[in-house]
Amino acid sequence: MAEQRKKMTLPMLFKKVAEGKPITWLTCYDYPTAHLQEQAGVDMILVGDSLGMTMLGFDSTLPVTMDDMIRHTAAVRRGAPTAWVIGDMPYMSYQPSVESAIRNAGRFMAETGCDSIKLEGGAEMADRIYGIAKAGIPAMGHLGLTPQSVSSLGGFKLQGKGATQAKKIIDDAKALEEAGAFCILLELVPDRVCQLITERANNCIIMSLGSGPHAHGQLLIYHDAFALYPKFKPRMAKVFADAGKVIREGLESYVKEVSDKTFPQPENWFGMTDEEYNELKKMLD
Numbered sequence: 427m428a429e430q431r432k433k434m435t436l437p438m439l440f441k442k443v444a445e446g447k448p449i450t451w452l453t454c455y456d457y458p459t460a461h462l463q464e465q466a467g468v469d470m471i472l473v474g475d476s477l478g479m480t481m482l483g484f485d486s487t488l489p490v491t492m493d494d495m496i497r498h499t500a501a502v503r504r505g506a507p508t509a510w511v512i513g514d515m516p517y518m519s520y521q522p523s524v525e526s527a528i529r530n531a532g533r534f535m536a537e538t539g540c541d542s543i544k545l546e547g548g549a550e551m552a553d554r555i556y557g558i559a560k561a562g563i564p565a566m567g568h569l570g571l572t573p574q575s576v577s578s579l580g581g582f583k584l585q586g587k588g589a590t591q592a593k594k595i596i597d598d599a600k601a602l603e604e605a606g607a608f609c610i611l612l613e614l615v616p617d618r619v620c621q622l623i624t625e626r627a628n629n630c631i632i633m634s635l636g637s638g639p640h641a642h643g644q645l646l647i648y649h650d651a652f653a654l655y656p657k658f659k660p661r662m663a664k665v666f667a668d669a670g671k672v673i674r675e676g677l678e679s680y681v682k683e684v685s686d687k688t689f690p691q692p693e694n695w696f697g698m699t700d701e702e703y704n705e706l707k708k709m710l711d
Contacts, residue, residue, distance in 0.1 A: 431508050434508055436608060439510060439631060443631055448643045448644065449470060449643025450470070450644065451470040451643055452471060453473070453480075454471045454506070455481050455648075458505065459502075460504070464507070471509045473514060474514045475573070477498055481498070490516040491516060492530055492533060495516050500538040511541050512540065512542050513534040514543070514544050515545040520545050525557075527557060531543045531561070531565070532561065541564065542563065542608070544565075545558075545566075545568065546572035547567075547568070548594070548602070552602055552604070556606050558606075566608065566611065567602035567607040569598050569613070570611075570612050583614070585614055586619045587616055596619065599626075599632075602630075608629075610627075610630055610633070612634055612635070612641065613636060619637075620640055631643070646663060651663060652666060652667055652668070653670035
């Protein structure tokens with residue numbers, strides 16, 4: 427990004443949709459990575475509860491807390507001041523009631539400076555979307571593979587491949603849009619289902635994560651896109667640069683050079699003048 431861009435806003439995102447320009451979206455969990463994404467010109471950044479797996483080493487997103495999300499989202503906001511930053515509502519921060527959803531969405535906005543929040547679930551969560559939006563907080567939905575419900579979905583796998591399940595996802599998308607969602611993420615649904623939802627959206631941005639090219643933009647998990655997550659590589663992820671390999675090779679070089687006593691070199695430390703050193707020695711005698 428050659429020059430400082432303007433702060434991304436909802437009208438700017440909808441303008442991109444109207445002009446047929448795809449929206450770029452990545453996950454991010456820390457300040458230095460957010461700074462790099464800001465420099466690259468990424469439109470939207472999701473501070474996802476996926477940090478439970480990619481950053482904290484859990485096997486699922488369920489252990490992630492509001493305090494975890496607040497800390498990481500605030501760091502990302504500081505690193506990416508102009509991107510549209512979304513805070514991901516963690517497990518049980520919104521499911522119990524509309525009141526808890528509004529309160530925790532408000533925490534995100536007040537304590538992190540993020541631009542919007544995201545929550546998982548279909549028509550059963552429409553009242554949460556409605557309440558949050560009525561409170562003046564831009565709210566985003568998430569359908570298809572919803573990791574907080576992975577046990578009931580039967581694992582991390584394609585959702586909506588049958589007509590009946592696909593119809594429910596389409597109906598859920600319309601319910602969330604009518605409740606006031608400005609955007610809906612479709613994760614791991616068939617491309618034609620994503621296309622149908624995108625074509626039927628009237629005032630809602632539809633984003634794809636592994637759901638084909640017909641949405642208004644694309645999301646990838648940063649650690650998948652740059653080979654930084656060691657446990658597995660999802661099919662929908664393209665590795666744009668093998669940062670994991672570069673970092674690993676750098677670490678191996680560091681270990682070797684310290685072990686071989688070739689690091690540090692004089693340019694890597696600071697010295698003291700002979701005069702001051704001799705004076706110090708006198709003080710110690």
